Amino acid sequence: MTALHREWNLLSHGSAILPSHGREHNLSLVLQTLLTQGALSRAALSRATGLTRVTVSELVAELLHRSHVIEVGQQVGKRPGKPATLVDLNRPGLRIIGVDLSGILPSKAAIMDLDGTLIETFTLTGHNPEATGEQATKQLLELLDLALSNCSDPVLGIGIGTPGIVTDQGIVLNAEKFDWQDFDLRTTIQVATNIPTHVLNDADCAILAEHTFGAGSEHMILLSLGRGVGCGVITHNTLVRGSGFAAGELGHVRYDLTDQTPCRCGNVGCLQARASVPAIRQAIAQGLSREQAGQQAAAALASAIAPLISVLDIRNVLFTGEPEVVHHDMAHWLLEALKERTATAMADNFTLNISENPENLVLRGTAVNVLFQQLGIS
Missing domain, CATH: 1.10.10.10 (Winged helix-like DNA-binding domain superfamily/Winged helix DNA-binding domain)
Incomplete structure (x- = not known):
């Protein structure tokens, strides 16, 4: 094997x-x-x-x-x-249920084996993609019920990847997308399902998947573009979460104080307002070409992560997100923008690659998290 x-x-x-x-x-x-x-x-x-x-x-x-x-x-x-x-x-006898709440697309659940292979996936029909608060929680429970009702094997654990700041106890301190504040998501799901549940930020899930199954390494960064801008960091094979579990929260960093682009958070000049998928779409709708909008976003992203790459001496960057935005041209623009801002990006062994199979990256990362938390393996 x-x-x-x-x-x-x-x-x-x-x-x-x-x-x-x-x-x-x-x-x-x-x-x-x-x-x-x-x-x-x-x-x-x-x-x-x-x-x-x-x-x-x-x-x-x-x-x-x-x-x-x-x-x-x-x-x-x-x-x-x-x-x-x-x-x-017990590869044939144990399953993991994963849920990806990260994307612009509908939330998705999957039944997976212990190798992170997706056996069957599920989405809800007729759901409200803008649901927040209790309605969002209700839809999540309905999605889990759909997946669990189709799983005939014992479930080792449930893994959830969600936007926002998540503690090591599975409490969502802040998730703008769902308007969750200090929400004990882990306990909510465990009480409803009676199955061990582990909750992690979606970008952290994505980097765990790359680290275990993909092109990851001992020191790496994963940059994720979706509704917001996320970042996962691993150094010395350890996921960096930060003193307040907010490591990698790039979306509301003001990368340029002269930028007055309004952000949905109420501030101006946030990275999310310039480089997220909705922001890039909006720039194109307002008259910029695909290349101009992409290069503008790449410059903003590079300004935000170049100091991080330099300080941590990271030579392995993975780039993931919606394929319409995170493509080879975008990766090239980002690499060139990084080279203009940090010598680290000009090193011979520096790599910036697009994640393969980005659609299922968060789901597979939830499986890694369950394996790590339940069995101590990765």
Whole structure:
């Protein structure tokens, strides 16, 4: 089985402090090894993890009891004696439900396997795309009910990617799109479904997907254009969330104090008012050519993220969003604008690439988050 990512490209889990943490770390180590290497015997797991065979046998027994791993048959070989039994992640028996609330398009849910593969997707018909507050929450619950009613396998967890500032407890401090303020979204969903739920900012979900399944690396930035402007940051394989969980919130940064373009937040000169998908569409509708509107947005984006790239010495930038706006020309304009603003962008190993399969990036990132939170693997 092909490894999903390189050995140096695993999300950081921190160090163990208590004995119970050490055991959970070892359980995660076994699961991570199976995720990246596929089915292994207990002896092979011992060699791969550096744990004793007795410890591995105990850990596998516990994971079998939790239904996180399954036995998948016997190892084929020419060695004498009884063939070893192989164990693997419970790939056929566990599912993840993901929800993407990020886009201009209708919110979407998906049933996914443990490898982040989308099995089936769902959207609501007749929903209100401008819904806010309790109505938005009601539509989210209806969407989840639709996905769960079509999932016949046990669900490991629910992952939600939403715009806005989200704490590590799943509380949405502020989501302008839905008019959510200090809203405990995680508890709301868990009470309604009785399924472990994990909520994360949509741009953070997107960067987790690229880090695990795509063109990510140990140090990277993902720039996302949609209704707003989002940014995810990973350094030393650790997702940067910030002291107030607002890391990467670029949309309302005033990149140029002379710009008086009004923003829906009530301020003027916000990056979102110049470089979001609606802003670019509006610029074209007002008479700018596609190239002029794109270059104008690229210059604004570069002014905002060039200091970040320089300060963190980031050499890997992923660009994602609506394909009508985030295309190869736009990536070229952004790269040239960055080169004008920071020498880091002129380095030989600096890359700026468009994400593949942007439509499902947030959904797959919710799966990574569930795996990380529930099983300690990425």
